[in-house]
Amino acid sequence: MISSYFERLTARLQGRRPGPPTLAADAAGLRIGDHLLVWTEVRRMEAYKRDAYVGECLCLGILGPGDRVFEISDASPGWEAAGEAIERFLPGSLPRADWMLQLIAATPGRSVAIYPRPNDEPLGRH
Numbered sequence: 001m002i003s004s005y006f007e008r009l010t011a012r013l014q015g016r017r018p019g020p021p022t023l024a025a026d027a028a029g030l031r032i033g034d035h036l037l038v039w040t041e042v043r044r045m046e047a048y049k050r051d052a053y054v055g056e057c058l059c060l061g062i063l064g065p066g067d068r069v070f071e072i073s074d075a076s077p078g079w080e081a082a083g084e085a086i087e088r089f090l091p092g093s094l095p096r097a098d099w100m101l102q103l104i105a106a107t108p109g110r111s112v113a114i115y116p117r118p119n120d121e122p123l124g125r126h
Contacts (some may be wrong), residue, residue, distance in 0.1 A: 018076075023082040024082075025081060030042075030085065044115060045093065047061075047114055048109070049103065051108050057075065066077070
C-alpha cells in the first residue's frame with residue numbers, strides 16, 4: 001500500500017498520473033489491476049458518482065477482507081464486463097440494470113448499495 005502511494009506521488013511530481021487499473025472478472029473473482037478479490041471476500045459494494053473536472057465519474061467502492069476498500073471507476077478498462085460479472089457471480093447483489101439506473105439518477109455524494117452482507121457497516125465514505 002505504501003509503495004502504491006509513492007508511485008502515485010512520483011507520477012504526480014513528474015507530471016503524469018497513473019491510469020485506472022484494468023478490470024477483469026470471472027467465476028474466481030474480480031481482478032483489479034494485479035489484485036484478485038475473490039467473490040466470497042466481498043463484504044459490501046456501493047456505487048456512487050464523483051465530480052470530475054468535466055462531468056461525473058461513476059465509481060464502485062468495494063469492502064474486502066481486512067476492511068480494505070477498493071475503488072474502481074468507469075474509466076477503468078473492463079468496467080462494463082466487471083458490472084456484468086458482479087450480477088452473475090455475486091449472489092444477492094442488486095441487478096446491474098437496477099443499480100446503474102439508480103446511480104445515474106443519484107446526485108454526487110449519494111451511494112447505491114449493490115451488495116450489503118448482513119451485519120456489515122456502510123462504507124461511510126460519502
